[in-house]
Structure formats: C-alpha cells, structure tokens
Amino acid sequence: MPRRLQIEFSQVVQAAADITGKELTAQELWDLFNREYINPRMPYVYRSHQLAASTDGADSERLTLQIENAGRLETWLGQGSGPIDAMVNAIALPFDVLSYEEHSRGQGSAANAVSYIEITTRSRRTLFGVGMHPNIITASLLAIVSAVNRAIAQGALPGRVESVRTGT
Numbered sequence: 076m077p078r079r080l081q082i083e084f085s086q087v088v089q090a091a092a093d094i095t096g097k098e099l100t101a102q103e104l105w106d107l108f109n110r111e112y113i114n115p116r117m118p119y120v121y122r123s124h125q126l127a128a129s130t131d132g133a134d135s136e137r138l139t140l141q142i143e144n145a146g147r148l149e150t151w152l153g154q155g156s157g158p159i160d161a162m163v164n165a166i167a168l169p170f171d172v173l174s175y176e177e178h179s180r181g182q183g184s185a186a187n188a189v190s191y192i193e194i195t196t197r198s199r200r201t202l203f204g205v206g207m208h209p210n211i212i213t214a215s216l217l218a219i220v221s222a223v224n225r226a227i228a229q230g231a232l233p234g235r236v237e238s239v240r241t242g243t
Contacts, residue, residue, distance in 0.1 A: 076191065077174065077176050077191050077193070077203075079174075079193060079201075079203070080191055080193070080203045080205075083202070083203055084108060084111070084112075087107060087111050088104065088107065091103075091107055108205075111225075112203065112204065112205035112221055112225075113205050113206070113207055113217075113221065116221075116224045116225070116228060117145060117224065118144055118145045118224065118227060118234060119142050119143070119144055119220050119223060119224055120142065120143040120220070121140070121141075121142060121213075121216055121217055121220045122140075122141040122142060122143055122148065123140070123141040124138060124139065124140045124141070124212075124213070124216055125138070125139045126138050126139075126158055126161070126212060129154065134156075135154050135155060135156055135161075136154065136155060136156070136157055136158055136160075136161050137152075137153075137154050137161065138152070138153045138154070138155075138158060138161035138162060138165055139151075139152055140152075140153070140162070140165055140216070142220075151165040151166070152165055153165025153166070158212050158215060158216065159172060159175060159192070159215055159219065162215075162216050162219050163219070166219070166223060168223060168232050168233065169196060169197045169232070169233075170194045170195060170196050170197075170222075170223070170226065170232060171194065171195050172192060172193070172194055172219075173193040173194060173195050173201060174191075174192075174193040175190070175191070175192055175193075175215070176190070176191045177189065177190045177191070177211060177214065177215070180207065185209060186209070187207050187208060187209055187214070188207070188208060188209065188210065188211040188214040189205065189206070189207050189214060190205070190206045190207075190211070190214040190215040190217070190218040191203060191204075191205055191218060192204045192205075192206075192215070192218040192219050192221075192222050193222070194219075194222045194223070194226065196226060196231045196232055198231060200226065200229070200231040202222055202225050202226050202229070202231065203221075203222060203225075204217075204218040204219060204220065204221030204222025204223070204224075204225060205217075205218055205221055206218035206219070206220070206221060
C-alpha cells in the first residue's frame, strides 16, 4: 500500500478505534479497508467497460463505460492517452490523478490486480481509491470510481455530474 494511503487509512482506523474504544483486529481492519476503499458506494457503481484504440491515428484510447448512477444505468464515453486518462475524461469532474500504483495479490496469471489511485480536487483535497480485480484495467477503473465516490461523500467533489452521457 502506498505510504500516503497508509497515512490516510490510519485516520480512518483511528476514528473507528475511537468509536469502539478498543484495538481493532486484523479482520476488523480488513473489513474497514474494504468498506472504505474497495466496495462500491453511491453514487457511482462500475458495471462494465469496453476499451478500443482510436482509429484516427492519434494514439489514444476510447472508453465506453456502463456506470450505475444512483440506481440508473448510464453509458459514459471518454477518450485519452490510456484507460485512466479516458476514464477521467468520461467522468468530467474537477479532479486530477496525482499518483497511480498497482501490484498483484496472489500468484500466477489468475492473481487479482490491486490498483491505487490518488486524486486531487480543485480545493487541493487529496484522496485515494482502491480497485481490485483479475483484470488490471478494470482494477484501475474501479480505483477511480472508489476515489470519486469517496470525494463526493466527503464533499470534495460535486455530487451531480453535468456532462455528456447517455442513459440506457
């Protein structure tokens, strides 16, 4: 886990320990991490994506996402230098990606990929998101959704997105 994420998560752990008044077990720490970073929270839930290389010679990627937005399935479109850039463009909220790290959880070709995305908002609030999936691209997209949902929940990003999307 990136060092800055460790620091961020330690604040979450401290708040939970203050509420319970006891030291948390390893399982309780994992459950807390899972709830805070990995499990999808409203308003956005990743459902699926398609990624294609641009055919215009621009050396970019086109991303089509199926996202559940507060219970409604939407199609989001983005283009960028890679999947992360395309996802940021598809979300169209005022944030930037500060850092990205990944590693495997397990061994072999069936291991889960874990992606860590650190974002910053216009107000210079930084937050992490974490995604875990066998597909590294999907793990990265899940991490972005996690970070955006956390930023919205903490009031660091607007909760309503005004961008080009198509409902399905």
